[in-house]
Amino acid sequence: MKGVPVLRMSTLFLRTLREDPADAEVPSHRLLVRAGCVRRVAPGVFSWLPLGYRVYRNVEAIVRDEMDAAGFQEVHFPALLPREPYETTGRWTEYGDTLFRLGDRKGTDYLLGPTHEEMFTLMVKQEFSSYKDLPLSIYQIQTKYRDEARPRAGILRGREFVMKDSYSFDVDDAGLQASYDAHRAAYRSTFDHLGLSYVIVSAMAGAMGGSVSEEFLAPCESGEDTFVRCTACDYAANTEAVTVPAPPQQPVAGLPAAVVADTPDTETIAALVDTANSRPDLRHPDRDWTAADTLKNVVVRLTLPDGTTEPLVVGLPGDRDVDLKRLEATVSPATVAPFEEADFAAHPALVRGYIGPGVLGTAGTSGIRYLVDPRVVTGTSWITGADEAGRHVFGLVAGRDFTPDGTVEAAEIRAGDPCPACGSPLDIARGIEIGHIFQLGRKYADALGLQVLDENGDLVTVTMGSYGIGVSRAVAAIAEQNHDDRGLIWPRSVAPADIHIVVAGKAEEIAAAAEDLAGQLEAAGLTVLLDDRTGVSAGVKFNDADLIGIPTIVIVGKALAEGNVEVKDRRSGDRHTVPAVDAVAELVALVNS
RNA sequence: CGGGGCGUAGCGUAGUGGCUAGCGCGCCUGCUUUGGGAGCAGGAGAUCGUGGGUUCGAGUCCCGCCGCCCCGACCA
Incomplete structure (x- = not known):
């Protein structure tokens, strides 16, 4: 912005706010409003x-x-x-x-x-x-x-x-x-x-x-x-786009046959795991069962753009929640909503708390599309619903006892999950x-x-x-990305001006020196905001300058008695005095650096 | 979409059914001040989000709507 006339605070269409607006939460909103x-x-x-x-x-x-x-x-x-x-x-x-x-x-x-x-x-x-x-x-x-x-x-x-x-x-x-x-x-x-x-x-x-x-x-x-970043390689992805690495398929030969067990009052994964671990007939021979041993089947209602709806069941390890955003991203433009009472009433084959692959799939008795997490590969064995109230099935093997309609990326991503590129743990950030x-x-x-x-x-x-x-x-x-508790700190490339000059003091020489400096900077092609307000205390001007966030603040005030001005870096807070006669050269060099 | 909270002057807020809706900041006038959000005095500025209702009386209680903020959306 070459040749832009000096902006004067005395005439600028601006009112800064001393307090945060009540309806603004995030820093950019608060500060952009406060700084006018x-x-x-x-x-x-x-x-x-x-x-x-x-x-x-x-x-x-x-x-x-x-x-x-x-x-x-x-x-x-x-x-x-x-x-x-x-x-x-x-x-x-x-x-x-x-x-x-x-x-x-x-x-x-x-x-x-x-x-x-x-x-x-x-x-x-x-x-x-x-x-x-x-x-x-x-x-x-x-x-x-x-x-x-x-x-x-x-x-x-x-x-x-x-x-x-x-x-x-x-x-x-x-x-x-x-x-x-x-x-x-x-x-x-x-x-x-x-x-x-x-x-x-x-x-x-x-x-x-x-x-x-x-x-x-x-x-x-x-x-x-929300996105993930690999802690080791350069993989980065929106969580919606993360692909869960599928483990290798296991041979199904030799796996024990699935067994249906009465498991009353186990409508939640936690209750199911507790029951399985506390009953001798259901205990794992070598260790405790965990939620990851269960296959949770989550029903959602898809709404297509034309308004029609269809149920979809997502099968995933029981220690994972469905991330609706991830699911929605894969079924877009359809939208996803939780299954409600009325939906369950319309699909009696789905027994709440005990839904299992037995009735699922477009070829199954319910005809409901059934997609599973990539971790549910052929040969993996699961505890899952038996499609009857109070009953679960143990040792149900994918690819042997049931075949889903396909896989879906819908499980939540957690920090520490393996990177799909190199297997190292992933970080999560916003x-x-x-x-x-x-x-x-x-x-x-x-x-x-x-x-x-x-x-x-x-x-x-x-x-x-x-x-x-x-x-x-x-x-x-x-x-x-550029603020502190005092206000905004614009990068030089986008700041509303290159230099913010504060007139600190009421002496005429101070105002005159500030005007002179502003004029010279303008002539040198810099944009200048000059706080030439009279009757406003220096403290108010300093605070406004910090709030507005122009990266370089020049204070023309008491140092002028020794022929100096002060140059303050907004971001670091560092300030140093410069002979007024050298100020233009230094500032031009600073702005163009 | 659901739940919760909130809506009073430009901004931030107090106001427990009952007097002329109070305070701070900001704004205007005057005087004094002037290096990190000055002081004194005087003043302007509010259909209390909006529409209905309850009541002798509503900013205050109830309902709808609008708006704002936060949280949530599955646990099989």
Whole structure:
């Protein structure tokens, strides 16, 4: 931001708050509100005030510059979109209540774009028809709308937000991989320049469709995504995308036959294990039974986008809970809900507390789809329900006594679980999703008929990638990672100004010296916030400066008597005196370093 | 979606069915102050989220709705 006039606190449209707003919990929300950066307008909808908007614009400019530098071309779509393209790809339905829908005066359906794959696909279809035109990567920076069930944490998860979304178009898989890699590299550079620390994790494509997908997560407590990181190798994944390593299959020959036992009042795993260990006829010959010896069968109700529902049973070791997010990610776009009384009433074959594989499976008597955890491999032996009240079966062997319809990744992931890549223990942490890159493949091109002629004159369907950066969310993520108990600490690259000058003292020479310094810094191309308020005590100004979080604070005050000013580093708190005549050179060097 | 908590001035809050809804911060005026959230005096600012109900009387009790925050969603 060269040549920007000095911002003056005396006239700035800003009111800082001395106390935390009562409705803000996470640090970024609290501090962005207190520092006068944003204000809430409606649930999940925020306005930007001057200081916050400067940060926002800096973030946006860095994103734009990086995209341009990578050779991607900027376009711009409307946020208000017609229904038809989204109907064609099925997302008018798949997006469900998350889609903001509206009608015009004639009753025609419109939507506010949650993301723009359809529009980009159609635009390329309209303009290009030859392989010679590809590869192509185009992007926009635009306001998106998603009617989130639960907006939260200020601008971390809003219903209106700004996203940079890119789309790549290639004739073949190798081209898609190259475009994907180019975006991945551009994203790394972007987040580096934004001053964010991040990890790249394997992810689930979800409703977006496609195969390969990675997320850029900014690790922090307030994050909504849980991810794992290997303590030994470089494996990292969203918990939704972690694949549980399957143990080797065991020979079934020689295993004892399954035995059904009366086990009254053992509707919970804990009660079942206690009973099994306390009864001589059920005891394990060598050791105590544990919950991991049981096969727990959890029933859920899937709701498909068209509103129809179907039951699904997930079988998993009894010491594990079902992670609904993981399950939902694998069955998307269907949603998952717990099975309720009415559901059990409709399926009498399911005996609560005693459900077992006996009746399960699409080929079983119940006809209910039965998927199991990858640990339930052929040859493993289980204690599980006998499908009769008060009875369990011991020694039921997978692959011999029952055959599930398939496996599913739905069990909770715990710290210490083995890494799927190397077997070392996994760590668990939380992060904010700041970027997501997908190899979409041909889902949208197929649905919308995006084809080009190849060098042989044959029509081929284009393969696509889609890539998003949460621009407004990045502002909040940066705030989450860069603050202390006194306020924000912006990275230099996005700070609302380069230098914050505090006029500490009422002497005219002090004000004049501060003005002079501000003018020189401005002339040198730095952006300056000058606290020139009169009648405001130095303490108030110092506190506001710490709250606002410009990385370098220059105090013009009592040191001026010796011809000095003080330069304070916001992050470290270190301060030192500098001869006023040398200040400009030092500050320019500091900012450009 | 479910459960819990909350909603009083720009912000933070007190208010136990009964007087003109109180306090701090912020804001305005004046004077004094001015290096880590100054002092004194005076002042403006509230349909107590909203709609209904109970009551002689409701910020206070009841119900609906809206909004905010937190937790939860399976234990077979």
